[in-house]
Amino acid sequence: MSLISVEHLTKSFGGIVAVNELDLTIEPGGIVSIIGPNGAGKTTLFNLLSGIYQPTAGRIFFADEDVTDLSCHELAGIGLSRTFQNVQSFMNMSALENVMVGCHLHSNQRFIDTLLQLPSIKKSNRECRDTAIELMTYVGLKDYISAPADRLPYGALKRLEIARALATRPRVLLLDEPAAGLNPRETQEIDDLIRDIAKQGTTVMLVEHDMKLVMGISDRIIVIDHGQWLAEGTAEEIRHNPDVIAAYLGEQGRNR
Numbered sequence: 001m002s003l004i005s006v007e008h009l010t011k012s013f014g015g016i017v018a019v020n021e022l023d024l025t026i027e028p029g030g031i032v033s034i035i036g037p038n039g040a041g042k043t044t045l046f047n048l049l050s051g052i053y054q055p056t057a058g059r060i061f062f063a064d065e066d067v068t069d070l071s072c073h074e075l076a077g078i079g080l081s082r083t084f085q086n087v088q089s090f091m092n093m094s095a096l097e098n099v100m101v102g103c104h105l106h107s108n109q110r111f112i113d114t115l116l117q118l119p120s121i122k123k124s125n126r127e128c129r130d131t132a133i134e135l136m137t138y139v140g141l142k143d144y145i146s147a148p149a150d151r152l153p154y155g156a157l158k159r160l161e162i163a164r165a166l167a168t169r170p171r172v173l174l175l176d177e178p179a180a181g182l183n184p185r186e187t188q189e190i191d192d193l194i195r196d197i198a199k200q201g202t203t204v205m206l207v208e209h210d211m212k213l214v215m216g217i218s219d220r221i222i223v224i225d226h227g228q229w230l231a232e233g234t235a236e237e238i239r240h241n242p243d244v245i246a247a248y249l250g251e252q253g254r255n256r
């Protein structure tokens with residue numbers, strides 16, 4: 001059984017076809033990277049997989065169930081969670097509360113119970129807080145547990161997003177450029193963290209431009225270009241694939 005598969009997935013924005021008739025299968029376990037030049041459609045693919053966008057055409061399956069029409073909350077509820085290319089923390093909350101948002105998504109409390117502050121809710125809030133503290137410690141943010149989110153340096157905010165996504169207890173974690181803007185030491189720490197998350201049994205889908213990170217960490221790499229599947233293989237296979245080299249050389253030409 002595949003964990004995620006997409007069939008003929010397409011997303012258009014007016015005349016731009018960001019994802020174009022894409023077919024992919026992701027097996028459970030390990031780290032799968034999705035790479036491709038700027039504008040290839042990687043973030044759009046993540047937005048489709050996580051229910052932020054509805055596809056123009058095509059279907060998405062999660063553990064063989066058709067989940068194309070589910071919302072991002074419903075998808076998080078069944079085990080699919082993500083971080084964003086641009087940090088999306090709630091700056092008016094504490095770092096810890098940001099992670100607790102993820103736990104609450106998972107715990108599925110009824111609004112009325114929360115309103116009445118039933119004993120069961122108090123207990124569940126306490127558990128949620130404990131889990132959030134544990135997760136912040138796990139991602140290396142122990143020193144920021146009581147800090148307001150807007151005091152966190154950029155590298156810490158990237159980790160905070162990962163902690164919040166982990167709080168929903170995902171089976172699949174989608175990471176959109178977790179190392180962007182990080183220095184080499186912080187990148188190495190994120191590399192170690194991602195490996196550990198995968199080791200604990202969460203399947204990781206990674207979008208990242210840092211090729212050293214991608215080539216070192218990925219069990220499989222899928223390359224997309226112009227919204228279409230271009231290649232798939234191990235780091236070694238992808239590194240020597242002439243179509244992939246041509247796509248990236250084309251990108252350098254565009255950037256010049």
Ligand SMILES: Nc1ncnc2c1ncn2[C@@H]1O[C@H](COP(=O)(O)OP(=O)(O)OP(=O)(O)O)[C@@H](O)[C@H]1O
Binds near residue numbers: 016018043044
């Ligand atoms: N909301 C949107 N409205 C209009 N066009 C969009 C929208 N989102 C993405 N696009 C376009 O779709 C294409 C794919 O964009 P996407 O952000 O998915 O690329 P990407 O592979 O994530 O690129 P990068 O590596 O630069 O992050 C681009 O041409 C982009 O301009």
Ligand SMILES: [Mg+2]
Binds near residue numbers: 042043044085
């Ligand atoms: Mg992107």
